[in-house]
Amino acid sequence: MKNDLSTALQDTFLDFPLLTTALRQCAARPEDTQVYASPAAFEAFIRGGGNVPLYECVSVELASHYAPDVHSLLDIGCGDxxxxxxxxxxxxxxxALERLTLVEPASALMASAVARAQAEQPTLPLQALNEGLGAFAAKLGPDARWDLAQATFALQAIPEPERWAGLARLRAHVKRLVIVEFDIPDLQRGTDAYVASLAQRYERALGEYEGATRELVAQGFLIPMFLGQLDAQTAATNWEHPAPVWREKLEAPGWRVTRLAHISDYFWAPAFMLVAEA
Ligand SMILES: C[S@@+](CC[C@H](N)C(=O)[O-])C[C@H]1O[C@@H](n2cnc3c(N)ncnc32)[C@H](O)[C@@H]1O
Structure with a gap:
């Protein structure tokens, strides 16, 4: 039995050397140090590795929708x-753009976004709403209108009832909706296939960083995320789906999906862009 286990661990090490090393370092921490996500680690993660080409691609794709007839833009869950x-x-x-509306419930992120708007778009009239999609959509008056609404990696953070009701309500107020999310594999949580897929994906992510940055990103962000994915209790802060599910859920209340395409490869899953007309 013991030999079986050490053979299995050796096999795992061969398949996932970076993940195994990071898990060992995590396990070797003194007992009273918790595994926690640190802001410095998240910063290093998001500003490096595959996040750089991902965000470059997302921004170029978004910009292609800022056409001469787009005068008003709404960003749902804009983050910073x-x-x-x-x-x-x-x-x-x-x-062409005459007004920008930001909807973001996290106050610190909204403050960063507003500061950036003032620095980079000082002449663009700005409405900054420090609230979630549900509260925002619930009080939209009949005259509230935007030419374009966008949401990048934000809808996955919104609980499903709030998300789908909010997007259904938004249809009367927005001409076009552009969303970017990850086309995650259709795997059942807790199955061997799910765990193997997670291990492969985190191995790839760790390989996108080097040296001290890899250690910081591993211990302060990726390993806590990986362990969180395995723990049903902490998993309930993010609700993702394979791309066809997003299409179905948007078409149900009447959105007309005109484009659904992968736009960028990424460790977690390919990013897709979905474009829908009201
Ligand atoms: C992964 S971040 C994406 C931020 C940004 N759009 C980007 O692409 O960098 C998810 C964002 O969704 C926001 N969020 C969480 N719950 C929300 C809600 N109920 N309504 C709108 N946004 C929400 C978070 O505060 C966070 O800024």
Whole structure:
């Protein structure tokens, strides 16, 4: 039995050397040090590895939708504007836009986004709403209108009832919706296939960083995320789906999906863009 286990561990080490090393380092921590996600590790993660080409691609794709007839833009769950502001900077018709609305419930992220808007888009009228999609959509008046609404990696963070009801309500107020999410594999949590897929994906992510940065990103972000994915209790903060599920759920209340395409490869899953007309 013991030999079986050590053979299995050796096999795992061969298949996932970076993940195994990071898990060993994590297990070797003194007992009273918790595995926790640190802001410095998240910063290093998001500003490096595959996140760089991912966000470059997302911003270019978003910018392609800022057409001359798009005068009003709504960003749902804009975060600190990491996708939005490079997209605005890359827009071919920067003067077409007459107003920007940001919806973001996390106050610190909203403050960063507002500061960035003031620095990079000082002449663009800005409405900053420090609330979630549900609260925002529930009080939309009949005259509230936007030419374009976008949401990048934000809808996955919104509990499903709030998300689908909010998007259904938004249809009367927005001409076009552009979302970017990950086309995750259709695997049942807790199965061997799910765990093997997670291990492969985190192995790839760790390989995108080097040296001290890899250790920081591993111990402060990727390993806590990996362990969280295995723990049913901490898993309930993120609700993702394979791309066809997003299409079905949006078509049900009447959105007309006109494009659904992978736009960028990424360790977690390929990112896709979905474009829907009201
Ligand atoms: C992964 S971040 C993406 C941020 C940004 N759009 C980007 O591409 O960098 C997810 C964002 O969704 C926001 N969020 C969480 N719950 C939300 C809700 N109920 N309504 C709108 N946004 C929400 C989070 O605060 C966070 O800024």
């Amino acid at each position: 504007g990491h996708a939005l502001f490079p997209a605005l900077a890359a827009a071919a018709h920067p003067h």
